[in-house]
Amino acid sequence: MPLPLLTPPQSETELFTRAQHLAGKTFAELASERHIALPASLQRNKGWVGNLIELSLGAQAGSKAEQDFAHLGIELKTIPINAQGVPLETTFVCVVPLTGNIGVTWQESHVRQKLAKVLWIPIEGERQIPLGERRVGNPLLWEPSAQEEQQLHADWEELMEMIALGHVEEITARHGEYLQIRPKAANNRALTEAIGKSGNKILTLPRGFYLKKRFTAPLLAQHFALKNE
Template identity: 50%
Template sequence: MTTVTPPQSIEQLLERAEKLAGKSLAQLAEEFRAQLPDHLLLEKGWIGQFIEHLLGATSGSLPQPDFPELGVELKTIPINPLGKPLESTFVSVVNLHQPASEQWETSIVKKKLEHVLWMPIIVHPNSPLNQRIIGMPLLWRPSADEWQILKNDWEETMEKVCLGKFGQLNARFGQALQVRPKAANSKVLTDVVGSDGEITQTLPRGFYLRSSFTQKVLTQLSYS
């Protein structure tokens, strides 16, 4: 695959992203000599990783924004032709082992969401993977109201983790940040401290932005 150097400024990053808009994954794979997977069942994160590479992201899987020098996180998001997000957006894993040491101001969630480059991926019904189209990129910084919602969801989550109330961290929990299992399957468990202070096991969890929240964000950005 063609090597891409890291962008030197947010303007250069946005310029690169805008040049991808309107192109299909098949066109980009041919242009940058990449091998498209047949499907995403075993390579769910492939599209995000591919776009990261095309834009010159350097962070990889480290707990920091994808473009650490610029303080920008890249989020690819599949949408239907009407602009509706098709799934929630992963942000970071939930710290289940040392929750008392976590603070919102220094949390990975806050760092990753301080400045986001949204890259919509337009998915037409029943279309193959290679025909998905890159939409126009959108830069987002959360408003004061959005930050407050995110902070409340995060703090309430970490409070339940500290109390060992893992059963309450279900898909209905959280207004903007949804907490969902983050594991290959239901057999992947991790040791945690339960509500009775004893060691128990639970599924790893991840923070995800709800699709209802991201739709509001994308709509506001599109009309701003």
């Protein structure tokens, strides 16, 4: 039976200290500490690792649109890496709003809110490592630089303009320098409303904003280089 939820950390320092205490531990160790069953694989439990880390740090936002530690203004992002510290996949940011976007600016967007300050938790993600033996890496508390935010802003503007003009079906993962939009749905029957080319409502797959590996890879490389100096 899972343990009661940890109380949320009361400060940025407390959160980061908790994250540091997770570094080096295996998923099996963390699951045992929280009395959570270790799944046979992640194939049908894709959110299990993220949920385990959230519970181990005292995050309580769950699936809400707000940051995981909203009272601290911090979002939590786990990121699977290989032995060289390189991200193995893109990073989900938030769901893309496909309607009701008139007048929405970058400053008030969910993307900017989610990426204003991020606690990155690298995790071993190579499939040859048994799930229970995969370890948690050293945490990184990050805020975007002026250049990073400028490019994220530009990507968001480009993608949201395409949605507003009815070109959602033409958006591919190649659009955007750092930020991309991809379908995010459990299956092809999970449709939602969007704006079509003629301004009419259409049904399409839900979409999500993702950070490309070309963004997260240098971010982590710099972090690990600093840790090893």
